Amino acid sequence: MVIAGGCASGSLWKAAEGHVKLWVALLAAILSYAPLRYVIREYASWIYGEKFSLVSLGWAEGISIVYISMFFWIIFVMYLEYKRGSRYG
Numbered sequence: 001m002v003i004a005g006g007c008a009s010g011s012l013w014k015a016a017e018g019h020v021k022l023w024v025a026l027l028a029a030i031l032s033y034a035p036l037r038y039v040i041r042e043y044a045s046w047i048y049g050e051k052f053s054l055v056s057l058g059w060a061e062g063i064s065i066v067y068i069s070m071f072f073w074i075i076f077v078m079y080l081e082y083k084r085g086s087r088y089g
Contacts (some may be wrong), residue, residue: 006022012026
């Protein structure tokens with residue numbers, strides 16, 4: 001949805017206005033949310049020894065997950081730009 005240009009509610013709104021790329025993003029979200037929820041719930045129990053819910057995370061854990069994800073995303077994008085030959089700064 002980020003690539004298509006919005007969050008879930010914004011994408012829903014724009015899809016209703018006729019933006020076709022948001023229709024695809026909403027379809028992908030609908031098809032991916034349920035399996036991803038199952039994967040997180042089932043396989044994260046190996047780590048914690050009990051059923052896991054994202055709601056049980058505190059602020060520190062949530063912010064840590066966001067920053068770590070952002071860090072790896074930046075590294076990935078920099079790698080792709082390096083392979084492409086683009087140079088920054």
